[in-house]
Amino acid sequence: MSDIREMLVEQVDRLLADRSEPATLRAAEAGTWPQALWDEAEALGLPLALVPEEQGGVGLGWGDAAALWQVLGRHAAPLPLGESMAAAGLLAGAGITPPAGFIGLGLPGEPVAWGRRAAHLALAPGGEVALHAPSGWQEGRGPIAREPADRPVLAAPLAEGRLPAAYGPDAALLAGALLNAARIAGALEAVLDMTVEYANTRKQFGRAIGGFQAVQQLLARCAGEVAAAGVAVANAGRAADRRGLAGAEFEIAAAKVVAGEAGGTGAEIVHQVHAAIGFTDEHPLHLFTRRIWAWRDGAGPERLWARRIGDAALARGGAHLWADLTSRDEEPAA
């Protein structure tokens, strides 16, 4: 991990450990914007983290961003910082100076997380990026995570630009998929830790339930899924740094598929081990698992991304399957 990545990851982890408490999460679900948390994130320069330094940002790459987004997921951070980072990064990529404050990220067919608090919105259909200042928002909220999710009323864009070819025609969707995969990977780490701790303290039949092989086997499987999600996300971030978002489509798709599957399996296991208490509103487990379920569908469910990978592989044919898989990070032989 690079020094700057490590430093930022630590800073954000500390910030969220202090500020992303269950009470804040519950308030966010009731529509209360976490202003104090946003201010601190802004003070650290996070919303502009993906914007190059010469455009006033921090100049992080997608791999760094994915590591940060994983930390956001680990704390179920109740603010749309990841979306704003991606939006600013895409605007800057198209030569548009990102405005200050929260910028919403528009994904095809999806409402905008916390749109009502966004003075600005970035849309990126087909490689064209447009900066909007929506004239209004049709307010709603996500069906599982319950966080504000609003649809914009659009007027003419404030600025338009074109992304370089390395971003491809799906830049916003790819960035959104990486963001959601990373958040799932982070949230899975958190719920696994919570569940191991619970299993070691909750006693039944005179012993901690973590001592029962049935419970151990479930949590070991969960650990395998958590590890797979983390590796898939790191691999996708590295690929995007090396080849741009479009060149990393396979790895980002794989990360969204693996993180999505891991999210489903992992959430199932941690609820099973927590049993009834984890099914209550009072217990914080659902603050994480509901977001995992929601993030699985954000920027395309597993099915969509798996089809992209599968269509490409079927078109290439079995004879190329292994060579294509191994050549992605290797320079061709001379």
Place this chain on the structure above:
Amino acid sequence: MAGLQFPLRDTPPTAPALRAELRAFLAEIGRDWPPIVPAYSWMGFDREFSREVGKRGWIGMTWPKAYGGGERTALERYVVLEEMLAVGAPVGAHWIGDRQSGPLILRLGTEEQRREFLPRIVSGELAFAIGLSEPDSGSDLASLRTRAEKVPGGWKVNGRKVWTSSAHCCDFMIALLRTAPAPDPKAKHQGLSQFLVDLRSSGLSIRPILDLVGQDGFNEITFDDVFVPDSLLVGQEGNGWEQATAELAFERAGPERYLSSLPLLTEALDDLRAEPAAPEAAGRLLARASTLRQMSLSVAGMLQDGHTPAREAALVKDAGNDFEQALPETIRRLIDPTRTPPQVLEMLGLMTMVARSYSLRGGTREILRGIIARQLGLR
């Protein structure tokens, strides 16, 4: 996550050239392999093939040149292994020697043992079998009872080993034997030692055990006063458990723990084009394969750096076994058997059967998950 980290590793810069050589070699030598070859993959035994592999310097690649090795990196070796496995090459005659017996001899063997054994493993001449499981000691390995008694000049061995893959074709076994009674039932890991046992020794008999496919892949070995000279004790007397469990990190770490059934996907893919559910299913498999490959490379990188990532290897093996077992079943759900080429159907049928062994060999799923659970801090 509880100390389990999988930092990404790149393959070495020499990988593309190495792959090109391997692919040319395998395309030629594997032209007429019937489906049973990839179905058994690294459980398949073919001495002639292993000699050819040895000639090209692809066995003992990381070992010192003094013993015939290639002094190449662990990640270069990894590239060779994954290329072999991707086509299901019958690597069984050199696999165990290259993977664990050779490294054990290199690390703990005497100079005489290294000179005697390593060059012949490298050339593909000497095939090794694993000597761990016994009829009453499977997952509970430390309870093994085959004993070696001290006699003048060596040891006298009595007992039985079982599930020994290809032992009837192999030359030597590294056997974990009891050389002293366990001081008490809770300390049964003590008093074990490892020996190099010549499988043609007098008093040693090998009985093939047919597997459910009908192949004579594994065996039961009976030791009846078999003499093993002192010179064939490996490492320290009484230190066998520590030695054998370190060996397991190598045994569990490789790409053979997720790639066993991949040749079926390669073979069947083109016949799935008309199936509407195929893109999603193939995409999910490839997403997993790509991720497992990165996890497996990460473990290989840790080994290259001199670590012993036993717990990480257990996790990757468990996750990999899930994948390689799910693959044949996924293909089965996608194909119409009345319109699928016989070659594909035969491989599918064989792999459906062989796949049961994936989560048994080298540590059962339950044992691996127990190791992972302990690492998580569950007691």
